[in-house]
Amino acid sequence: xxxxxxxxxxxxxxxxxxxxSSFKSKLPPSNVRRSSSSASLGGAxxxxxxxxxxxxxxxxxxxxxxxxADADFVDCVELQPELKRLKLRKNNWDSDTYEFDEVLTEFxxxxxxxxxxxKPVVEVYVNVGKLITIIAAWPALWPLSVLDGYNGTVMAxxxxxxxxxxxxxxxxxxDTSARGIMVRSMEDILANISxxxxxISVSYLQLYMENIHDLLNPSNDNISIxxxxxxxxxxxxxxxxxxxxxxQNFVELLRVGEAHRIAANTKLNAESSRSHALLMVQxxxxxxxxxxxxxxxxxxxxxSVGNLRPPLLRxxxxxxxxxxxxxxxxxxxxxxxxxEEAKSINLSLSALGKCINALAENSAHVPVRDSKLTRLLxxxxxxxxxxxxxxxxxxSPRHRAETAMKVENMLKIxxxxxxxxxxxxxxxxxxxxxxxxxxxxKDYEYDIERIRLEAQKRVAQxxxxxxxxxxxxxxxxxxxxxxxxxxxxxxxxxxQQKHGINGEMDAGxxxxxxxxxxxxxxxxxxxxxxxxxxxxKNQLLKFSKIQLAGGNADxxxxxxxxxxxxxxxxxxxxxxxxxxxxxxxxxxxxNHTRSYQDRGTSGNPHLGLDCPSPLNQMRSRDGSNxxxxxxxxxxxxxxxxKILSLxxxxxxxxRIHAVKVVANLAAEEANQEKIVEAGGLTSLLxxxxxxxxxxxxxxxxxxxxxxxxxxxxxxLIMAQxxxxxxxxxxxxxxxxxxxRMVxxxxxxxCGNDKLQTRLRSEGGIKALLGMVRCRHxxxxxxxxxxxxxxxxxxxxxxxxxxxAKQSLLIEDGALPWIVQNANNEASLIRRHVELAxxxxxxxxxxxxxxxxxxxxxxxxxxxxxxxxxxIRTLARRTLTSSSIFQAEMRRLRIEV
Ligand SMILES: Nc1ncnc2c1ncn2[C@@H]1O[C@H](COP(=O)(O)OP(=O)(O)OP(=O)(O)O)[C@@H](O)[C@H]1O
Numbered sequence: 001x002x003x004x005x006x007x008x009x010x011x012x013x014x015x016x017x018x019x020x021s022s023f024k025s026k027l028p029p030s031n032v033r034r035s036s037s038s039a040s041l042g043g044a045x046x047x048x049x050x051x052x053x054x055x056x057x058x059x060x061x062x063x064x065x066x067x068x069a070d071a072d073f074v075d076c077v078e079l080q081p082e083l084k085r086l087k088l089r090k091n092n093w094d095s096d097t098y099e100f101d102e103v104l105t106e107f108x109x110x111x112x113x114x115x116x117x118x119k120p121v122v123e124v125y126v127n128v129g130k131l132i133t134i135i136a137a138w139p140a141l142w143p144l145s146v147l148d149g150y151n152g153t154v155m156a157x158x159x160x161x162x163x164x165x166x167x168x169x170x171x172x173x174x175d176t177s178a179r180g181i182m183v184r185s186m187e188d189i190l191a192n193i194s195x196x197x198x199x200i201s202v203s204y205l206q207l208y209m210e211n212i213h214d215l216l217n218p219s220n221d222n223i224s225i226x227x228x229x230x231x232x233x234x235x236x237x238x239x240x241x242x243x244x245x246x247x248q249n250f251v252e253l254l255r256v257g258e259a260h261r262i263a264a265n266t267k268l269n270a271e272s273s274r275s276h277a278l279l280m281v282q283x284x285x286x287x288x289x290x291x292x293x294x295x296x297x298x299x300x301x302x303x304s305v306g307n308l309r310p311p312l313l314r315x316x317x318x319x320x321x322x323x324x325x326x327x328x329x330x331x332x333x334x335x336x337x338x339x340e341e342a343k344s345i346n347l348s349l350s351a352l353g354k355c356i357n358a359l360a361e362n363s364a365h366v367p368v369r370d371s372k373l374t375r376l377l378x379x380x381x382x383x384x385x386x387x388x389x390x391x392x393x394x395x396s397p398r399h400r401a402e403t404a405m406k407v408e409n410m411l412k413i414x415x416x417x418x419x420x421x422x423x424x425x426x427x428x429x430x431x432x433x434x435x436x437x438x439x440x441x442k443d444y445e446y447d448i449e450r451i452r453l454e455a456q457k458r459v460a461q462x463x464x465x466x467x468x469x470x471x472x473x474x475x476x477x478x479x480x481x482x483x484x485x486x487x488x489x490x491x492x493x494x495x496q497q498k499h500g501i502n503g504e505m506d507a508g509x510x511x512x513x514x515x516x517x518x519x520x521x522x523x524x525x526x527x528x529x530x531x532x533x534x535x536x537k538n539q540l541l542k543f544s545k546i547q548l549a550g551g552n553a554d555x556x557x558x559x560x561x562x563x564x565x566x567x568x569x570x571x572x573x574x575x576x577x578x579x580x581x582x583x584x585x586x587x588x589x590x591n592h593t594r595s596y597q598d599r600g601t602s603g604n605p606h607l608g609l610d611c612p613s614p615l616n617q618m619r620s621r622d623g624s625n626x627x628x629x630x631x632x633x634x635x636x637x638x639x640x641x642k643i644l645s646l647x648x649x650x651x652x653x654x655r656i657h658a659v660k661v662v663a664n665l666a667a668e669e670a671n672q673e674k675i676v677e678a679g680g681l682t683s684l685l686x687x688x689x690x691x692x693x694x695x696x697x698x699x700x701x702x703x704x705x706x707x708x709x710x711x712x713x714x715x716l717i718m719a720q721x722x723x724x725x726x727x728x729x730x731x732x733x734x735x736x737x738x739x740r741m742v743x744x745x746x747x748x749x750c751g752n753d754k755l756q757t758r759l760r761s762e763g764g765i766k767a768l769l770g771m772v773r774c775r776h777x778x779x780x781x782x783x784x785x786x787x788x789x790x791x792x793x794x795x796x797x798x799x800x801x802x803x804a805k806q807s808l809l810i811e812d813g814a815l816p817w818i819v820q821n822a823n824n825e826a827s828l829i830r831r832h833v834e835l836a837x838x839x840x841x842x843x844x845x846x847x848x849x850x851x852x853x854x855x856x857x858x859x860x861x862x863x864x865x866x867x868x869x870x871i872r873t874l875a876r877r878t879l880t881s882s883s884i885f886q887a888e889m890r891r892l893r894i895e896v
Pocket of ligand 1: 059060061106158159160161162163164165166167392
């Protein structure tokens, strides 16, 4: 504030003492004395504090010419740095005294100039949370620096040749201590940010005659200014913006800009001091909220993956302005271009003054549009921005008037900055701060939304990855499992060929260790997946904490997603358990192979012609030694349901192995009920129906045959159309082993008293008889067993009086085959057929047919020659008890 007169509206009332600190304006009037020659400022000098506007004065040393030319003159400039005063001698008895925030003598180093003029604008840190306390306590200490995300301006103003460029733009190529404010500012910025997360960009412009020229690209010579209505930010879309990567890179830009400035001024026939040069430095910083930064939560937080805490984006702008001088506007004789140029400079400087004035008075209208300079600086002075002004002066008494004018102009600007009404301005600043906070809040909300969406995307992606990885792993395990079983089978076959080769043992061991590795891999994968889930949970939890405060429903959506995801994880873990069981089964199989090797292939307890289960024979051929304990183990570990589900696998090899496992299980009486309950019978019948594959049908039929040993299952097989399916298979199949299984299954059904009629009506007997086309003794043996079973049931029914009619076997044409094979050389076939004949013969109603079919001769032979005494006796008793046979034998003169 001016203490000795006003500078309002650009009117200079020539005060002879000016104070330049806003705080001095608060001093009681008694502390401020006006003097025509020496100013007494009382305690004011001690109050050199850094306010929002600092004004410094710098005296250039005399150059060689001045040393000579001014040798006879008394110095017109007197500096009192300790009192922060500048005295300009008017004449021998009078001088004006001005007070500044900083008085820099001709001996002040560039470093000192930077630290007192520019550094407070560039680099002051503060904890934002304490801002309000600071405002209340000491408004002038507002720490709104560029690195804290605020805008700031450093302006140099002075007569041509007084050292503005030296102060601002020296590059310090030869002598680093000579580096000016621009270079040092950038050094400070670069030292305080990280180019990984932050960015710096630079534009360099010249404003001449209300035209903006791009000093980084001279072809851009009419750049327009754009203001963001919402944020108030000023930008120059047409200007070149260069990203700064390092100091070297920046110095190069300055060099290029300076060269273009000289060239442009030559072209425009202007002196450099007749144009304003502006260097704009944009700093964008990602900063973590410090309250968060030191929280335990943040301490544990990993920055690499999914930092859900939204970084605050702080944008600060530093503008370094080399202001044009206005010395000529007061001189008479300016005309033409010079006059226009002078007017233009005057316009921009007075517009700057007016704007500052309006801001000071909290006026609704701030006339920034009056000049391009004020439009450019709009978001960088006043309000929350810091401003530093440096007035450069020369020592020459010849330029005293110009110097005085410059100093006063600058102090006027300064005073306008330092608001007259402190409470009013404070209120205004608070309003601005609130607006700024609101703006930041909006940006913050926008960032939160963006990050929330990002997090959602990441969660979804992680879920997909998780499912994919597990699915892949599951498939891989299944394939490996099947592959291993195949290998085991191959080894088994090889081993069968080379009984007792010890090398197999080692292979078995290798297999087990391979399986262990697989299992280990699977565990690691599962662990990784669990970690990923846990991580996502943590992230979502943190995120939901942020969002909960705002009651954002999306958080709940995310929680739902998380729950679903956990559910999915549980399912996948169950899958993993199954896979692990399968791996365990592989280990069992490997052990199993080894133990088989240990025992050698000396014998199989389940092989034997008397064994009623055709599957037991099949198992020896299919590579299992009948170690039922291991199968039972598999059943327990893998789960029957899982095994049955593999029957429907798309992969044929999976189906084959699954059906083998089921068939092995079905060979155990203890498992049969469980298999049927779990739907295994239906699945096996399905396999007969749907698959052309001979192996599958063979094994499925074998399993059905085993299940058909149980009476309750026999009814179920019938109820589910099993006879038709078996009959169909018997017609299609060529492989004797398949036919053996089918015949075995039907043979078992033939032994059920209750199913006789239905079995016959659904083609069971015809199917049996059809299979005689295959002359394989194993098949014939099962056919004979079936016929014997059937005949036995019929004979039982006739004995009980529930059947009076002729045998269905005879009706279906079985008799000729029976007679033909009654003396088959294979003892097992022979024995079944002999029994069948005896049973048929027991029912009188069959006798005639049997006699005409030649069965009587066979019965007689059996009664005489059969190696088994019980059958011999049965045949004899049958023949003697039948009156028809007796009559025929008498006719034929046969005796038994
Ligand atoms: N503090 C200083 N110490 C030593 N030499 C200086 C100092 N200030 C300026 N000079 C020298 O004075 C001369 C003029 O300085 P400079 O070009 O920086 O002035 P200017 O105000 O930018 O002039 P113009 O407005 O014409 O561009 C230069 O030779 C410069 O090296």
